[in-house]
Amino acid sequence: MTETTARPGDWAETALGLSDIGDRFRTRVPTDRYRSEEFQQREREAIWMRTWQVVGRTDDLPHAGDWTVHRIFDQSYIVVRGKDDVIRGFVNACRHRGNLLCQGSGNAKRFLCQYHLWSYDLDGKLRGVLRENIQAPFDKENHGLLPVRVECFAGFVFLNPDPDAAPLAEFLGPDVAELLAPYRLDEMTTVMNVREALECNWKVVMDAFHEGYHVSGVHPQLLRMIDLDPTKSRYRFFGDHCVAVAPFDVPNAAQYTPEQQVAGIKELPETFPSLTGVLPRFDELVATYADSDGKLVFPEGVTARTILQQATRDTLTGMGLDVSGLTDAQMSDNQGWALFPNFFMTIRAGECHVIMAAPHPDGDPNRCVWHVRSHMWLPPEHRDEFRAELVEVEEPGSYEYFLALQQDYEQMQRQQDGLRNSTLDHMSLVKEEVVVAHFHAVVDRYLAEGRTQP
Structure with a gap:
């Protein structure tokens, strides 16, 4: 045929x-x-x-700023599409006092911690510290969100908590x-x-x-x-x-x-x-x-x-x-x-x-x-x-x-x-x-x- x-x-x-x-x-x-x-x-x-685990599809996050939370036992991660169209993963915890940043899913230009109002951009970089002029000097460069491995294959988004894991x-x-x-x-x-x-x-x-x-x-x-x-x-x-x-x-x-x-x-x-x-x-x-x-x-x-x-x-x-x-x-x-x-x-x-x-x-x-x-x-x-x-x-x-x-x-x-x-x-x-x-x-x-x- x-x-x-x-x-x-x-x-x-x-x-x-x-x-x-x-x-x-x-x-x-x-x-x-x-x-x-x-x-x-x-x-x-x-x-x-x-191990690498599927956490969703790329079309779950179609727009820049779209994010979702994925949990493995008591571990919580944010998966987000950046302004550069790259999907990334971060530990779902503020670098200040560990407050949970997100629950569920949504769209945001930045991630804002509701505890002390620290803010992070979609790349995980620390952008804002409450009353930063008083806290200065403060090393914002080394206090961004902790990254977690995320890669895509066949339209699926995979996440691996192990930073030393082999590529997907x-x-x-x-x-x-x-x-x-x-x-x-x-x-x-x-x-x-x-x-x-x-x-x-x-x-x-x-x-x-x-x-x-x-x-x-x-x-x-x-x-x-x-x-x-x-x-x-x-x-x-x-x-x-x-x-x-x-x-x-x-x-x-x-x-x-x-x-x-x-x-x-x-x-x-x-x-x-x-x-x-x-x-x-x-x-x-x-x-x-x-x-x-x-x-x-x-x-x-x-x-x-x-x-x-x-x-x-x-x-x-x-x-x-x-x-x-x-x-x-x-x-x-x-x-x-x-x-x-x-x-x-x-x-x-x-x-x-x-x-x-x-x-x-x-x-x-x-x-x-x-x-x-x-x-x-x-x-x-x-x-x-x-x-x-x-x-x-x-x-x-x-x-x-x-x-x-x-x-x-x-x-x-x-x-x-x-x-x-x-x-x-x-x-x-x-x-x-x-x-x-x-x-x-x-x-x-x-x-x-x-x-x-x-």
Whole structure:
């Protein structure tokens, strides 16, 4: 249907399957890591204070002076776009007596401490000291805001509390950058942005999105629409990070008539609403395979899946997105990217969905804060119309997520209730949960070695 020139997305054709991975990772995971305050304190020092973490998108701070506060446990940071268009990070504390400068988000020409009215510019330099003429001589040059490492990649803003950390590009590695580049993530618009406290450990969230083994039990509505054959999944590991992909297809498609295949594809928007925009073109292409009696006849090599891929390519190209660097499989298949420590993203042509989870600021290992974001590629004239602002959910259970996400929301908190049982000393993973096993292997390595990079 398209050119066969090698593209970054071709990795999935030759990547590792479950049989290739074998017993590379352990299957027993101790459960104290989900409920122990001592374990969480070790994570704080070895992981959270030393790794690059996504704190937002560049389009969260579109204008000079736009700022937001990001917290890691009890540590507070300001992330701000300067007048020179550079996004920077600072410790959220006045250099005079340590007063908190900012809460929430906003826009400012300067940061003003409400305690003694010291002021700082967007570059962090100390500009004003109350009754400075009386305090003179005063060394303003060495009393600016304390900087924290901030870098951007693919439209995401990363922060690292460790001043000695390796650059973000080195932490991610060249393969990650190369494989994600054709999606044009930096051009996508935020269309969903929700943050909420959950009654579970942050790793429960990450575990849940690192595997599809739970679909049969938690998302039964997907069984008739998505092929869950684990032997078709493919994996690639990049030190601390990894990516996995499974074909987005009607189960056992060859056993069904073209009409049944089409019906299965058209049910997908119930769980994946973004596919709605592709269905008009999908219907047009399907109609070309109808005979004089209206019966669908698919020639060899054509299925509802391949038609969906072509419809997606046509639709996105018509919108102005260059998808020439993406394979046909990337038109339909969600690739699941796990960037250590707490970033999970499913991505396909034109869209991505992000799940992040971090320890709750109150320090309770049985609680966390999860942040759900969706991003889509939209023509420039429609981006402001669909752009979503951050929703902070204060009342548990009051926000209505789409069906699959709501099911995960409920399940993860049920799991934590079980993990609280001290007699349960370990979890037993199966082969399909290889990404979960890899994730915990990385956690263990950070705790054991205290390192910040692969």
